[in-house]
Amino acid sequence: MSFQPILPLDGYVGWRFLQRTLDRQQETHAASTQSQRDQAYFRANIAAVSNARELVADRRLLSVALTAFGLQDDLPNRAFVEKVLESSHRDDRSFVNRLSDKRYLKLNQAFGFGDSIVPRNQFEGFADALLSTYRDRSFEIAVGAQNDSMRLALALERDLADLAAQPSSEATRWYTILGTPSMRRVFETAFMLPGSFGTLDLERQVDILKTRTEKLTGSDEVAQFADPEAVETLIRRFFLGEQVQQINAAAVAGSGALTLLQQGQSSLRAMLGR
Template sequence: MLNSTLYYTMLTRDYSKTLANTAADPTVQRQTAYFQANIDKVKSVDDLLNNSKLYNYVMTAFGLSDMTYAKGLIRKVLTEGVSSSKSLTNTLNDPRYKALATAFNFAANGAATTSSTSLQQTTISNFDEQTLETNVGKTSPGAQMALYFQRMAPTIASAYNILGDKTLLSVVQTAFGLSPSMSQQGIDQQAQTIGKLVNIADLQKPAYLQTIIERFTANYDVNNRSTTSTTPTNALQVSSPGISQSLLLSIASLPQGGS
């Protein structure tokens, strides 16, 4: 596997170009073209759920591809919306569902929901990011986790949001050397521990966020030195959006310090 610190750095050096390369992939282009051509035809929650291509695209875009089977749950999330504190979305304490229900707010906007240019652009942008992260994960799980943390950071309002997301929690645990066994503690005690280590409000600041990510990737690479110190030939055959094969070979030849 590739050193996650170096891979993440290369991906984010010109992140907009990396995303553009992902969007230009023929498979992604076909999926996005179908979404653009058909999303206006969706006038209700059931219209969305009954079109498997659109449904899968949207679920992927909002990080819920692992929940595509749970149509009953998604129907309730989209039907109830976000305005009531008692809605399912607001009781799940998972920013993915809230982002989905906020964007596809059928409860408030009805049949006009999907005609929103902002909704369409947001969904496409999200889909590109999710696809990028998935592809990166095939070569460097650590870099994938770092990209995920970077993307989700603006949605983190409390330590409980971190505790409710296994990837966010793993990043924080790795960055600060916390044992996974901390999950055996009470939830409030865990939140207190994380709150002392991570300034939640400062995650909105790029410099502070970058510091957390750098701590994570450095520790991740140390913890996984046996897999990050060498690069198998087949790893270089994986499609890596935004990075050419020759550049991957250059990255792989760099020492762990990366200079």
């Protein structure tokens, strides 16, 4: 039987419960029979792969690799994934660099098929590093099957802290947030941004996120999220924003139901001649 996370509560209270039980639940998930089989197969076979075509030809290896970067839904899209992997990340005009979703760039860089004489999967320690990420991501997927908001919060804890520690400019960090679906969704929900937000110019989107973030935390820099307390502040606001969305949706649904009831009553009165 597949692993089933224990998530007895929703919202921020449920998130705090998951945090308290996280280590034990992750260990249980990683020890499941299917997870152990997938990891053993990857560890035994990944070094034999010499190019992108060989990787996408092996469904089990590709499944682990894509899952490690949150791209498991692309498993059927082998031609697309092969193109991503063969692309040069050093060329600003390359296919992978033109994709807005920066998870593909991370996948490309992890293997190095497009730029390295010897791909990185040939190096010692490659399997251990990728499988560590795979275990985290596959646990998040299991959590997301029950509660997608918890999955997003887990992903944010890892990805935002990693981004804050990178030696890149603040502008690059903000563009990475906008180009990473899970982080983007957390920020948009936390600040209750409308659906039209994504249609704005990228620079305008960054300005709005920076302004809202400074109001929340006192700083508009992504670097602040190297501090777990700053990440937790954003996560708490995310769950609050989601709760507000749910209340608004329920109010709209209730208003619609009331309108239909009133229309029905008017029709009934007309039929009765009242």
